[in-house]
Amino acid sequence: xxxxxxxxxxxxxxxxxxxxxxxxxxxxxxxxxxxxxxxxxxxxxxxxxxxxxxxxxxxxxxxxxxxxxxxxxxxxxxxxxxxxxxxxxxxxxxxxxxxxxxxxxxxxxxxxxxxxxxxxxxxxxxxxxxxxxxxxxxxxxxxxxxxxxxxxxxxxxxxxxxxxxxxxxxxxxxxxxxxxxxxxxxxxxxxxxxxxxxxxxxxxxxxxxxxxxxxxxxxxxxxxxxxxxxxxxxxxxxxxxxxxxxxxxxxxxxxxxxxxxxxxxxxxxxxxxxxxxxxxxxxxxxxxxxxxxxxxxxxxxxxxxxxxxxxxxxxxxxxxxxxxxxxxxxxxxxxxxxxx
Numbered sequence: 400x401x402x403x404x405x406x407x408x409x410x411x412x413x414x415x416x417x418x419x420x421x422x423x424x425x426x427x428x429x430x431x432x433x434x435x436x437x438x439x440x441x442x443x444x445x446x447x448x449x450x451x452x453x454x455x456x457x458x459x460x461x462x463x464x465x466x467x468x469x470x471x472x473x474x475x476x477x478x479x480x481x482x483x484x485x486x487x488x489x490x491x492x493x494x495x496x497x498x499x500x501x502x503x504x505x506x507x508x509x510x511x512x513x514x515x516x517x518x519x520x521x522x523x524x525x526x527x528x529x530x531x532x533x534x535x536x537x538x539x540x541x542x543x544x545x546x547x548x549x550x551x552x553x554x555x556x557x558x559x560x561x562x563x564x565x566x567x568x569x570x571x572x573x574x575x576x577x578x579x580x581x582x583x584x585x586x587x588x589x590x591x592x593x594x595x596x597x598x599x600x601x602x603x604x605x606x607x608x609x610x611x612x613x614x615x616x617x618x619x620x621x622x623x624x625x626x627x628x629x630x631x632x633x634x635x636x637x638x639x640x641x642x643x644x645x646x647x648x649x650x651x652x653x654x655x656x657x658x659x660x661x662x663x664x665x666x667x668x669x670x671x672x673x674x675x676x677x678x679x680x681x682x683x684x685x686x687x688x689x690x691x692x693x694x695x696x697x698x699x700x701x702x703x704x705x706x707x708x709x710x711x712x713x714x715x716x717x718x719x720x721x722x723x724x725x726x727x728x729x730x731x732x733x734x735x736x737x738x739x
Contacts (some may be wrong), residue, residue: 429697438477441730443557475695480551487544494537496647502530506644513640513724522726539732540720545715553696554708560626562600563712572642588631603703623730627719645725652717659710660728
């Protein structure tokens with residue numbers, strides 16, 4: 400994509416400021432347009448509405464074209480969901496290529512807070528480099544594709560994230576895992592949560608109709624920034640900042656994309672479910688004999704959809720955390736990609 404006449408949002412070293420850098424794709428000097436109080440009010444619903452609006456426009460914007468199907472439809476098929484996951488893998492691969500570039504600093508030494516004013520100057524510099532702008536834009540692309548994957552699977556992205564954060568709080572109690580990077584199974588004797596027990600979020604206390612304000616955390620849980628701050632506090636409480644470096648989180652995110660893909664790897668392009676005794680693989684997955692799409696919610700069990708939602712949430716949580724430690728305002732960047 401060509402980012403012509405587009406401003407990319409970065410969080411400056413001051414926690415209440417955002418710097419905006421103008422990209423004009425010209426050899427002229429790059430200019431910081433302005434620095435204003437950071438907009439914390441971009442909600443998940445705002446992104447979804449912008450995607451729906453973009454889908455009705457005649458546009459050559461490739462980001463908008465890629466996300467036009469992220470408005471939930473009543474007849475999403477498994478094949479469509481797989482297509483979106485392939486695209487997610489492609490976009491995440493491009494993100495990994497950026498972090499592998501020599502232009503991106505290697506992970507810094509451990510620090511007590513992250514994001515922090517002590518982070519690498521590459522992430523703090525308000526005269527942002529083309530490399531950082533490419534990273535920011537790619538994080539935005541991943542985020543928008545997650546909306547597309549979630550919608551294809553008939554999953555509310557924000558609710559899935561909140562449900563998984565709630566489950567993670569039970570899997571990783573502060574008093575047991577503070578300063579440790581071990582898996583949740585290290586604490587199974589105390590939590591009762593094992594690979595086969597206590598993993599479901601089907602009956603989670605988190606509901607899509609919950610109040611948008613988490614009173615204990617004092618965060619607006621309807622907004623991208625509010626959930627980002629909540630995830631930041633979750634990590635801070637457990638002293639995980641020493642591990643939450645940009646490249647570490649990138650690899651963790653890549654691993655979660657693999658786990659999401661695993662749930663779709665043997666199904667989707669053909670209707671070859673286990674109960675198809677004659678082995679007939681004719682027809683696309685989710686298409687009945689009349690050629691009509693079958694609702695993905697009828698093709699998958701509640702437990703299967705819950706697992707898919709959790710893996711989408713895992714990728715999203717790492718992405719929100721990655722943007723945070725890279726001093727990127729993910730909501731702003733995503734909106735700008737849609738509006739460019």
